[in-house]
Amino acid sequence: MANLLYTIAGIIAFSALLLPLLRMIKGPTPADRAVALDVMTIISISLIALIAAMAGRAIYLDVALVYALISFLGVIAVARYIERGL
Numbered sequence: 001m002a003n004l005l006y007t008i009a010g011i012i013a014f015s016a017l018l019l020p021l022l023r024m025i026k027g028p029t030p031a032d033r034a035v036a037l038d039v040m041t042i043i044s045i046s047l048i049a050l051i052a053a054m055a056g057r058a059i060y061l062d063v064a065l066v067y068a069l070i071s072f073l074g075v076i077a078v079a080r081y082i083e084r085g086l
Contacts, residue, residue: 006054013047034078041071 017040024036045064052060 003054006050009050010047013043013050016043030078030082034075034082037078038071038075041067045071 020036020039020043024033024040027033027036045068048060048064048067052058052064
């Protein structure tokens with residue numbers, strides 16, 4: 001039963017990646033693209049956590065945490081660039 005729920009959650013998460021990808025390609029402003037990239041990283045972090053739960057390996061959660069921290073710093077840098085330039 002748990003494997004079925006993991007599979008359904010994975011399918012939903014992968015399908016959720018399509019909308020921000022479309023916004024990133026089509027987005028008229030750099031701010032739209034930055035938000036779409038941030039949403040995609042959040043979804044991919046949740047996918048990494050899902051893989052950690054499926055595999056039963058806690059080390060993957062450390063990978064997700066590091067990826068989240070790097071993503072946060074990247075979003076801050078992009079926001080600063082958009083707001084007033086580097």
